[in-house]
Amino acid sequence: MTEKFAEPIYVTRPIMPDLERVTEKLKEVWESQWLSNGGAQHKALEEQVRLFLKAPHLSLFNNGTIALMVAVQSLRLQGEVITTPFTFPATTHVLAWNNITPVFCDIHPETLTIDPHKIESLITNRTTAILGVHVYGMPCHVERIQEIADRHGLRVIYDAAHAFGTEINGRGIGTYGDISMFSFHPTKLFHTAEGGALTYNDPNLKQRIDLLKNFGIRNEFEVLLPGINGKMNELSAVIGLIVLDMVKDEWVRRQAIRDQYTRELGGLPGIKIVQMPQGVTNSQQYMVIRIDGKEFGATRDEVYAHLRKYNVHARKYFYPLTSDYPCYHQLPSAHDGSLANAKQSSDEVLCLPFYGQLKADEVSQICSLIKAVSEK
Ligand code: T4K
Numbered sequence: 001m002t003e004k005f006a007e008p009i010y011v012t013r014p015i016m017p018d019l020e021r022v023t024e025k026l027k028e029v030w031e032s033q034w035l036s037n038g039g040a041q042h043k044a045l046e047e048q049v050r051l052f053l054k055a056p057h058l059s060l061f062n063n064g065t066i067a068l069m070v071a072v073q074s075l076r077l078q079g080e081v082i083t084t085p086f087t088f089p090a091t092t093h094v095l096a097w098n099n100i101t102p103v104f105c106d107i108h109p110e111t112l113t114i115d116p117h118k119i120e121s122l123i124t125n126r127t128t129a130i131l132g133v134h135v136y137g138m139p140c141h142v143e144r145i146q147e148i149a150d151r152h153g154l155r156v157i158y159d160a161a162h163a164f165g166t167e168i169n170g171r172g173i174g175t176y177g178d179i180s181m182f183s184f185h186p187t188k189l190f191h192t193a194e195g196g197a198l199t200y201n202d203p204n205l206k207q208r209i210d211l212l213k214n215f216g217i218r219n220e221f222e223v224l225l226p227g228i229n230g231k232m233n234e235l236s237a238v239i240g241l242i243v244l245d246m247v248k249d250e251w252v253r254r255q256a257i258r259d260q261y262t263r264e265l266g267g268l269p270g271i272k273i274v275q276m277p278q279g280v281t282n283s284q285q286y287m288v289i290r291i292d293g294k295e296f297g298a299t300r301d302e303v304y305a306h307l308r309k310y311n312v313h314a315r316k317y318f319y320p321l322t323s324d325y326p327c328y329h330q331l332p333s334a335h336d337g338s339l340a341n342a343k344q345s346s347d348e349v350l351c352l353p354f355y356g357q358l359k360a361d362e363v364s365q366i367c368s369l370i371k372a373v374s375e376k
Contacts (some may be wrong), residue, residue, distance in 0.1 A: 002270060002310065002365045002368050002369055002372070003310075004309070004310045005169060005280055005310060005311040005312060005362075005365075006311075007027055007311070008313055009311060009312045009352060009353045009358075009362060009366070010313050010316060011187075011286075011313055011315040011317075011351050011352070011353055011354065011356075012187050012286075012354060012355045013355040013357055014186035014187070014191055014354070014355075014358075015189075015190075015191065015243050015246050015247070015250050015356070015359075017239055017242035017243050017246065018242070020026075020112060020236060021242050022239065022242060025041075025238045025241065026235070026238055028040070028041075028375050029041060029234045029235065029238060029257060032344065034125055034234060035233055035234050035281040036231055036232075036233040036234060037049075037214070038214075038231070039234045039237070040234075041234045041237035041238050041241065042060060042198075042231075042232055042233075042237045043059060043087075044076065044237070044241060045192070045232075045237040045240045045244070046058055046059070046060050046197075047239050047242065048238070048244055049190075050199070051166070051172070051174075051245065052190075052244065052247075052371070053164070053172045053174045053197075053199055054171070054172030054174075054175065055172055055175055055199035055200075055202050056175070056179075056199075056200075056203070057199065057200050057201070057205065057206050057371050058174075058197050058198065058199045059197060059198050059206065059210055059213065060196075060197050060231075060232040061195065061196040061198065061230045061231075061232060061238070062181030062195060062196070062229070062230055062231055062232050062233070062236075063183070063184075063185065063194050063195060063196050064090065064159075064161050064181055064184070064195075064196035065090040065093075065094060065183075065196070066196070066213075066228065066229075066230040067141070067181045067182075067196040067197060067198050067213075067230065068090065068094045068157075068159060068181045068196075069093070069094050069097060069098065069185075069228065069230075070198065070209060070212045070213055070228065070230055071179040071181055071198050071209075071375065072094060072095070072098045072129075073098065073099070073159050073212055074179070074205060074208050075128075075129065075157070075178060075179065077098065077100060077128045077129050077155060078098075078099070078100060078128055079100065079101070079126035079127060079128050080100065080101045080103045080124060080126040080127045080128065080229045080315060081100050081101075081102060081103065081127070081129045081130070081131050081351070082103045082105050082114075082119055082122050082123070082127060082129075082130050082131070082288070083095065083102050083103065083104065083105065083114070083131040083132070083133075083196060084104070084105060084107055084113065084114040084131075084132065084133050084135070084342070085104045085136060085317050085321040085322045085323035085324075085328075085334070085339060085342050086107050086112060086133070086135060086321060086342045086345060087133045087159065087318055087322055088161065088266060088317070088318060089322060089325070090159075090161075090205060090306040091131065091133055091159045091322065092322040092323075092325075092328060093130065094126065096328075097249075098326070099230065100128075100321075101126075102328065102331065102333075103122050103127070103333045104321075104322075104323045104328075104331070104333040104334055104339060104342075105118050105122055105333075106118050106335075106338055106339050106340060106341050106342050107120055107341050107342045107345060108141065108341065109341045109344075109345070111139075111140070111141065111277070112136070112138060112274070112345055112349075113132060113134065113135055113138055113139070113140040114130070114132045114133070114139065114140055114141075114145070115141075115341070116141045116144035116145055116148060118209025118338075119148050120143070120148055120152075122318070122333065123152055123154070127152070127154060128154065128155060129149075129154050129156065129157060130145055130149055130154055130155075130156050130157075131149070131157045131158075131159065131328065132145060132156070132157075132158050132159070132177075133158070133159040133161075133162075134159070134160045134162060134163040134166060134173060135162060135284030135318070136274060136283075136285055136286045136288050136317075137161050137162045137163045137164075137165075137166045137276075137282060137284070137285045137286070138274070138276060138280075139163070139166060139168055139173055139176075139209075139277075139280055140158060140176075142158075142168070142176040142177070142204050144174070145177070146177070149177075152373065155177075155178045156176075156177035156178050157177060157178060157179050157180070157181070158173070158174075158176060158177045158179075158180040159180075159181050160173055160174060160180040160181055160182050160183070160199075160325070161181065161182060161183035161185075161196075161310060162183075162283060162285040162286065163180075163182070163283050163285070164182055164184075164188060164189050164190045164248070164283055165189065165190070165251065165281060165282065165283045165284070166281060166282070166283040167280070167281040168279060170277045172199075172282075174199030175199070175201060175254060178200060178201075178202070178205075179198050179199070179200045179205070180198065180199045180200070181195050181196060181198055181316045182195070182197045182198075182199070183195075184196050184197070184236075184240065188263070188285065189250060189251065189254075189283060189284055189285055189372060190240075190243060190244060190245060190247050191240070191243055191245075192232065192236040192238060192239050192240035192243070193235075193236050193237070193239050194236060195232050195236050195240065207252060208225070211224055211225050211227055211283065212225055212227045212230070213227065213228065213229075213230030213231055213285040214227060214229070214230070214231060215227040215228070215229060215310055217355070233255065244275045249356070250284075250355075251294050252283050253356035254284035254354060254355070255282070255284060256352070256355055257355075257356075257358055257363055258282075258284070258286070258287055258292050260360060260363045260364075261273070261287055261363060261367065263350060264363070264364065264367035265367055265370065265371075268296065268371065268374070269295050270291060270292040270293070270294070270295030270297065270310060270374070271289055271290070271291060271292075271296055271370075272289065272291075272292070273288075273289055274288040284354075286317065286351045286354060287351065287352045287353075287354035287367060288317075288349055288350070288351050288352075289349070289350050290345070290348040290349055290350075291303055291347065291348050291350060293319075293348075296374050297373075297374040297375075298373040298374045299376070300316070300347060300348050300350050302373055303350060303370055303373050304350060304372045306314060306369060306372070307366070307370070308364050308368055310369055312353060312369065313352045313353070313355065314350050314352050316346075316349065316350060316351075316352060317349065317351045317361065318346060318349070319346045319347065319349070320321075320346065321339065321342055321343065321346050323335075323339060323342075323344065352366060353366060
């Protein structure tokens with residue numbers, strides 16, 4: 001009989017950098033009296049993250065949402081953008097904040113990313129871009145999407161918030177499409193307390209993106225664009241520099257935890273483990289299962305509620321779909337019944353606790369709790 005956990009077991013816990021190392025590094029910041037606006041730490045982190053992600057160009061930001069706002073602005077998008085509803089609110093909200101109509105496209109049942117077969121029928125003369133999400137670090141169908149975009153003269157942006165370190169046959173995920181956005185929130189494998197980045201291939205975008213994240217200021221007397229404040233501060237950059245050194249070890253620990261969950265849950269009827277396709281390096285962002293209620297004998301919501309009773313805070317990322325929010329539900333693409341795969345996935349997925357400090361016996365207890373629901 002598994003007992004209730006004394007302390008909550010969360011879906012994730014951040015990498016916590018060694019406090020002494022942080023203090024040591026902060027001394028440099030204190031001595032410089034330089035806390036923001038492109039300081040030395042910012043500069044160092046920007047280059048190190050760029051190399052890690054194997055991206056030709058990278059700009060740091062104060063969070064992923066503002067980074068995505070700037071990505072949309074930098075490409076001067078307007079009208080309609082085709083996107084997935086199976087995501088965090090930020091993806092869809094960014095379009096709304098840019099006065100763009102989100103056009104929801106269903107997802108592929110296996111990859112859970114925007115379904116390339118369904119994109120073309122949604123293109124109108126108002127469409128300017130495709131905004132895909134590498135959900136859980138699972139790459140979108142990048143080649144197919146690029147073909148469609150090229151055929152119709154559309155831009156491609158990827159929300160790669162979950163995809164830090166995802167690679168396709170050794171190629172960094174941030175090199176696909178026009179621009180990719182990464183989030184460095186503490187819930188992410190790599191974090192800067194709050195932060196984010198854009199990666200892109202076109203060197204000409206660097207100047208525009210960096211202007212847009214700093215109010216459009218070129219120099220003391222010239223403001224060229226209606227920019228915003230998207231700058232990462234030096235304290236976040238310090239955290240990032242130390243956390244970046246710890247990412248590889250965390251990745252290895254998470255892989256071991258993934259293997260354990262897979263061993264303990266993989267064979268259960270009605271439980272499917274969401275897996276990366278061949279050739280894809282996992283970003284180790286989430287441990288996701290799908291629960292077929294009929295086959296398993298208990299629904300996703302019953303499993304979620306049972307775990308919660310035992311102080312295990314698994315999460316339903318992403319339920320509800322963004323197309324079901326009251327602010328988007330009136331859109332034609334939100335309620336015409338064409339989002340069947342997204343709806344089903346949103347009802348079946350569950351993100352289990354997944355972070356390096358999670359102990360093997362805790363994983364076993366969580367698995368026992370899940371098995372117990374179907375046996376009730
Ligand atoms: N696009 C996508 C696809 C995204 O998933 C996100 C963010 C974005 C865009 C936007 O990027 P940012 O602007 O955030 O950079 C969390 C995060 O706040 C959010 O960043 C993330 N996605 C989303 C999937 O998860 P919540 O509302 O679930 O957070 P919360 O506070 O419930 O945290 C989850 C668990 O993490 C907690 O139960 C405990 C643990 N936790 C959290 C924090 C903040 C810690 O242990 N320590 C912490 O400091 O949204």
